[in-house]
Amino acid sequence: MKEEFLHFLWQYKLFDVNTLKTIENESIQILKSGDYNKNSGPDFLNSQIKINDQLWVGNVEIHMNSSDWYLHKHEENENYDAVILHVVWNNDADVFMRNNKPIPTLELKYFVNKELLGNYHNLFSKQQRWIPCENQIEEVDSFVIKNWLERLYFERLESKSILIKELLEKSNNDYEAVLFQLLAKNFGLKVNGDSFLQLATSFDFAVLRKIRFNELQLEALLFGQAGFLDKDVENVYQLELKKEYKYLQHKYNLQAIANGFQFFRMRPNNFPTIRIAQLVSLFNKHQNLFSKLIELDKLEDFYKLLSVEVNDFWKTHYTFETESKKSTKKLTKSFIDLLLINTVIPLKFVYYKSRGEEGQEKTLKLIQQFKPEKNSIVSKFSDLKIKADSAFESQALLELKNNYCAKKRCLQCAIGNNLLRKSN
Numbered sequence: 001m002k003e004e005f006l007h008f009l010w011q012y013k014l015f016d017v018n019t020l021k022t023i024e025n026e027s028i029q030i031l032k033s034g035d036y037n038k039n040s041g042p043d044f045l046n047s048q049i050k051i052n053d054q055l056w057v058g059n060v061e062i063h064m065n066s067s068d069w070y071l072h073k074h075e076e077n078e079n080y081d082a083v084i085l086h087v088v089w090n091n092d093a094d095v096f097m098r099n100n101k102p103i104p105t106l107e108l109k110y111f112v113n114k115e116l117l118g119n120y121h122n123l124f125s126k127q128q129r130w131i132p133c134e135n136q137i138e139e140v141d142s143f144v145i146k147n148w149l150e151r152l153y154f155e156r157l158e159s160k161s162i163l164i165k166e167l168l169e170k171s172n173n174d175y176e177a178v179l180f181q182l183l184a185k186n187f188g189l190k191v192n193g194d195s196f197l198q199l200a201t202s203f204d205f206a207v208l209r210k211i212r213f214n215e216l217q218l219e220a221l222l223f224g225q226a227g228f229l230d231k232d233v234e235n236v237y238q239l240e241l242k243k244e245y246k247y248l249q250h251k252y253n254l255q256a257i258a259n260g261f262q263f264f265r266m267r268p269n270n271f272p273t274i275r276i277a278q279l280v281s282l283f284n285k286h287q288n289l290f291s292k293l294i295e296l297d298k299l300e301d302f303y304k305l306l307s308v309e310v311n312d313f314w315k316t317h318y319t320f321e322t323e324s325k326k327s328t329k330k331l332t333k334s335f336i337d338l339l340l341i342n343t344v345i346p347l348k349f350v351y352y353k354s355r356g357e358e359g360q361e362k363t364l365k366l367i368q369q370f371k372p373e374k375n376s377i378v379s380k381f382s383d384l385k386i387k388a389d390s391a392f393e394s395q396a397l398l399e400l401k402n403n404y405c406a407k408k409r410c411l412q413c414a415i416g417n418n419l420l421r422k423s424n
Helices: 003-011 114-123 142-170 175-187 189-200 205-211 215-225 236-252 272-285 289-295 299-306 333-354 360-367 376-383 391-405 414-420
Strands: 028-032 044-051 054-065 083-090 105-107
Touching: 003 054, 003 083, 044 083, 114 414, 142 175, 142 333, 142 360, 142 391, 142 414, 175 189, 175 205, 175 272, 175 289, 175 333, 189 272, 205 215, 205 236, 215 236, 215 272, 289 299, 289 333, 299 333, 333 360, 333 391, 360 391, 376 391
Parallel strands: 054 083, 083 105
Antiparallel strands: 028 044, 044 054
């Protein structure tokens, strides 16, 4: 058992509150549990408790063992002078206040329902499971799960908003610039995402704005900054790019990044050279792309807007060096889905909030148009009878698995809470 569980019991009063007594047999009445303190200091602040009809206002400290008070050296910390009740699971030592009077102590184990304890031990069993509740999750009401998934999806959006807000701050709230940077990151997928973001932030977006209608210069800018023009390759196309890049480099004082792009074990269509060529085509074709995206709310309209193909050279190449069979290498619908789910929707969400608009309904309406993603996590939840009907739910399931189940945060999870409080 962990101390966090005792915090959970105290916060939600999951014990027999009518018969509480201190170890000195004094009656306890909880008028206010207090405010849960996740920072340093006592665990619950501003609590109100009656002990033998005497009202006390102060803080509550919680430990597994009462001797933990001394183990954590609380007796030396004046922040604990206002503790009015010491809640412990095992009372294994006497704890005194500065006036040498014992601190009122509640030994909680005598007041907690055995069924609740059994549910806790089942959930936090040391047995290896994919998720802690995999043997019980089917018992949870679908209404509880649906509501929790909605909350999780917006938690995931808030998490993605952190990087977006950082980039907006650096760009003086230039949403067009940040869209380019985030799209670049997602064009790189997991393997090359960081390198693509480094590329996109290696120059002022104003440079791209000035040259975006000149496809050759735009290609020269991105391939040159990415370090793909350093090698000598005997073809006219790369020589032209090199010439343009030297001109741009001198004019805008550009510095190429270290080429850390990976090709190993990647499908040719995901090669960073192809993704850069597609990124060039997208921004060469569309001016004020963010302004266009923010107006759309139907999936088919996004597909039409973002459907681009590479130029003639890249239709017959995957790298600068080797010629290949001709193909258009258009952005596929599945790849556009990834861009929309991971870039466009989170950015629109932040934009709505910045304008004081209620963006949750708009965001849900859009994300629910996407089919659920196919990955091992979504498949495993499906095996457990938790099926995603749209990308909204598949995204929420990723958040559930990675930020709750994997970290055993069952006490903060609506599903875990439901199972803990369940009666046989």
